[in-house]
Amino acid sequence: MMTVIEVKNLIKKYGNLKAVDNLSFSVSKGEIFGMLGPNGAGKSTTFEIIVGILRRDSGDVKVLGVDPEKQPEAVKSRIGVQLQAAQTFRKLTVRETLKLFAGFYPNPLPVDETIAQVDLVEKMNSRVETRSGGQRQRLSVAIAMISNGEIIFLDEPTTGLDPQARRDLWGSIIELKNLGKTVFLTTHFMEEAQKLCDRVAIIDYGKIVALGSPQELITAHFQEMSLEIVQPELRNEPKLRELTSVTEVIELNDLTVLRTPNLTATIQELSALTKTLGIKLDDFRIRQANLEDVFLKLTGRRIKQ
Amino acid sequence: MKAFFQLLTANMKEIFRDRMQFWWFILFPVLFVTGFGVVYSSTGGPAGEDNGIKFEVSIVKEGEGAFAAAITEAFEGVPEFAVQTRTKSEALQDFATGKSGLVIILPAELEVLPVAADNLIDEDRRIEIPVYCRPDQFFLMYAVNKILHGAEKEVLGQPSVMEIKLNTAITHDEGAKDEPGNKNDAPGAGFNIIDYILPGILAMTLMQLGLFGSIRVLALRVSRILKLLGSTPLPRGMFLAGEILIRVGMSFIQALIVIFIGHYGFGLTLANNWLYIAGWVLLGTAAFVSMGYMFTTFAKTIESGNAIMQLVQLLMMFLSGIFMPLDLLPGYLQTVMRFIPLTYLADGMRHAIAGNPSLYGITTDLAVLLGITIFCLITTVKRFRWE
Ligand SMILES: Nc1ncnc2c1ncn2[C@@H]1O[C@H](COP(=O)(O)OP(=O)(O)OP(=O)(O)O)[C@@H](O)[C@H]1O
Ligand SMILES: [Mg+2]
Numbered sequence: 001m002m003t004v005i006e007v008k009n010l011i012k013k014y015g016n017l018k019a020v021d022n023l024s025f026s027v028s029k030g031e032i033f034g035m036l037g038p039n040g041a042g043k044s045t046t047f048e049i050i051v052g053i054l055r056r057d058s059g060d061v062k063v064l065g066v067d068p069e070k071q072p073e074a075v076k077s078r079i080g081v082q083l084q085a086a087q088t089f090r091k092l093t094v095r096e097t098l099k100l101f102a103g104f105y106p107n108p109l110p111v112d113e114t115i116a117q118v119d120l121v122e123k124m125n126s127r128v129e130t131r132s133g134g135q136r137q138r139l140s141v142a143i144a145m146i147s148n149g150e151i152i153f154l155d156e157p158t159t160g161l162d163p164q165a166r167r168d169l170w171g172s173i174i175e176l177k178n179l180g181k182t183v184f185l186t187t188h189f190m191e192e193a194q195k196l197c198d199r200v201a202i203i204d205y206g207k208i209v210a211l212g213s214p215q216e217l218i219t220a221h222f223q224e225m226s227l228e229i230v231q232p233e234l235r236n237e238p239k240l241r242e243l244t245s246v247t248e249v250i251e252l253n254d255l256t257v258l259r260t261p262n263l264t265a266t267i268q269e270l271s272a273l274t275k276t277l278g279i280k281l282d283d284f285r286i287r288q289a290n291l292e293d294v295f296l297k298l299t300g301r302r303i304k305q
Numbered sequence: 306m307k308a309f310f311q312l313l314t315a316n317m318k319e320i321f322r323d324r325m326q327f328w329w330f331i332l333f334p335v336l337f338v339t340g341f342g343v344v345y346s347s348t349g350g351p352a353g354e355d356n357g358i359k360f361e362v363s364i365v366k367e368g369e370g371a372f373a374a375a376i377t378e379a380f381e382g383v384p385e386f387a388v389q390t391r392t393k394s395e396a397l398q399d400f401a402t403g404k405s406g407l408v409i410i411l412p413a414e415l416e417v418l419p420v421a422a423d424n425l426i427d428e429d430r431r432i433e434i435p436v437y438c439r440p441d442q443f444f445l446m447y448a449v450n451k452i453l454h455g456a457e458k459e460v461l462g463q464p465s466v467m468e469i470k471l472n473t474a475i476t477h478d479e480g481a482k483d484e485p486g487n488k489n490d491a492p493g494a495g496f497n498i499i500d501y502i503l504p505g506i507l508a509m510t511l512m513q514l515g516l517f518g519s520i521r522v523l524a525l526r527v528s529r530i531l532k533l534l535g536s537t538p539l540p541r542g543m544f545l546a547g548e549i550l551i552r553v554g555m556s557f558i559q560a561l562i563v564i565f566i567g568h569y570g571f572g573l574t575l576a577n578n579w580l581y582i583a584g585w586v587l588l589g590t591a592a593f594v595s596m597g598y599m600f601t602t603f604a605k606t607i608e609s610g611n612a613i614m615q616l617v618q619l620l621m622m623f624l625s626g627i628f629m630p631l632d633l634l635p636g637y638l639q640t641v642m643r644f645i646p647l648t649y650l651a652d653g654m655r656h657a658i659a660g661n662p663s664l665y666g667i668t669t670d671l672a673v674l675l676g677i678t679i680f681c682l683i684t685t686v687k688r689f690r691w692e
Pocket of ligand 2: 043044045084155
């Protein structure tokens with residue numbers, strides 16, 4: 001596999017704050033690579049250093065074999081970038097905006113094709129200032145796509161989109177991958193990272209806390225399944241802790257979580273227990289651990305809120 | 306190159322599709338020149354027309370010679386001047402009592418000027434010419450400057466020997482009575498002061514348009530458009546060239562509107578042809594737009610940008626002497642003025658529009674403005690960052 005992004009011991013400080021604290025990772029050609037982390041984790045800082053618009057304090061960065069700080073032009077003409085919270089010219093129309101940005105790249109995609117790709121055909125002749133937040137977000141993703149770059153960089157591409165638009169955009173991103181492009185994205189949506197990314201770097205306080213494919217990360221950290229009991233009758237029931245197949249009982253606000261390596265045994269034990277307690281067992285669900293759980297386990301905090 | 310024009314058009318659309326901005330762009334120069342025109346131009350008819358209102362001018366000839374006579378004649382040639390030749394004590398008496406607002410004393414040694422021109426320049430000689438002018442008639446000083454230095458230039462080829470020594474009041478040792486004047490002639494009425502005031506004010510306005518117009522780049526920075534552009538292959542130089550070109554174009558057009566309406570609406574006298582004037586305006590605009598862009602590279606926010614521009618503008622406004630005749634300022638300030646770019650633009654504008662002889666020499670003015678443009682452009686390109 002060919003490496004297209006290589007980051008080694010990257011450090012970026014703002015005063016005393018280490019926004020990026022000794023990050024190292026690499027991204028292979030053709031993969032969708034995600035950086036998952038909470039607000040302020042250092043995702044955008046890393047992102048902007050890699051695309052060559054922010055200077056680093058130390059470390060090595062290579063994009064398509066080139067240092068983006070030393071030869072920004074050589075990198076920029078071969079990548080497409082969507083920036084978090086960047087506006088575009090307010091008085092231009094959607095179409096004019098894409099035409100303008102297409103003009104900056106040596107080999108851009110056709111404007112109309114890209115407009116269709118992000119579902120803005122009906123709005124293409126109205127001014128950006130009259131468009132909704134979600135439509136502007138899709139426009140800024142389209143700006144990254146129109147570059148026809150070898151790597152497409154997306155900083156929180158689906159923030160501000162409704163669930164349907166988010167799913168549509170995931171489709172477009174997978175299509176980019178099918179075209180052989182590499183996608184580097186950041187997100188703080190666990191689901192997005194899990195469904196979309198081939199590999200994920202989970203970062204917190206500027207450090208990588210876990211790196212790998214979503215499935216790898218989950219199985220590495222959780223051999224057990226979670227059985228979530230929603231029934232209030234079983235809340236804080238001490239006998240749950242006596243079940244032999246259960247390794248851990250976690251009481252959350254609105255549910256009780258049993259961790260178990262042997263789901264069948266636990267369900268049998270549980271139904272026996274409810275029978276002796278005279279309760280009907282009818283409101284529980286089984287959940288595999290997800291990246292959120294990985295983050296929770298590694299940092300003791302949730303990604304969002 | 307295609308990308309450059311697309312960026313230019315995009316920028317222009319961004320500016321002119323904003324209705325407020327568009328109308329202000331047109332309205333500003335119109336209101337500006339109309340304001341000055343109404344206040345300062347002669348009430349009836351084009352400039353130079355004799356409409357009966359005269360300024361009393363006393364000329365004192367300390368020697369009897371052809372050069373002093375020629376200068377006197379030049380003063381008499383101005384329709385708005387009622388010139389009287391007086392003795393020094395009579396003239397000062399009239400000035401003290403307010404009978405005349407302008408006294409020019411031509412010393413006897415002035416006569417060597419046409420005869421020994423080369424020697425004077427070689428020896429770096431100065432001949433002092435005392436002038437008394439009432440503060441409410443300072444605008445007359447532009448005419449005095451023009452005539453005196455003009456005459457000097459004719460015989461010397463450059464205005465470098467005559468040193469106008471301007472006084473606003475008579476000191477007691479000069480022996481005249483210091484009475485409050487009875488100013489019965491309303492200043493300004495009938496005299497086309499616009500000729501003498503507008504070029505300086507226009508220079509100041511070009512400075513303001515240049516400095517404050519560049520603030521837009523900070524707005525682009527704050528909205529992160531700049532960062533987004535920075536992530537594309539668009540070269541920094543091309544982006545800056547587009548920005549600066551638009552700003553220069555805009556204030557150039559505005560300045561031309563001012564001069565155009567000033568000329569056709571309010572009788573502003575144009576001493577040179579349009580092409581020549583436009584050239585000077587363009588150079589002045591380029592100098593101050595580049596300067597504005599250079600200063601934006603020192604600011605992070607719109608607020609700090611505004612503060613910098615405000616400070617620069619204040620310093621230049623007060624130290625360039627566009628509000629006051631040069632000759633009135635103390636010597637050290639005159640030295641300071643020589644380091645203020647606006648001084649040279651104002652000098653150039655007076656030369657190009659009103660035909661005043663340049664105080665520092667046209668080449669100096671041009672060199673300074675061109676130098677500023679180049680210096681600021683290079684600094685801007687070097688210091689400019691996308692992030
Ligand atoms: N220009 C700056 N000056 C000072 N501190 C900064 C600057 N930019 C970012 N930071 C700080 O660096 C840290 C990392 O910020 P960054 O924007 O990279 O986070 P992020 O992971 O992208 O967060 P989010 O999910 O909110 O976008 C934060 O603590 C932030 O406050
Ligand atoms: Mg971010």
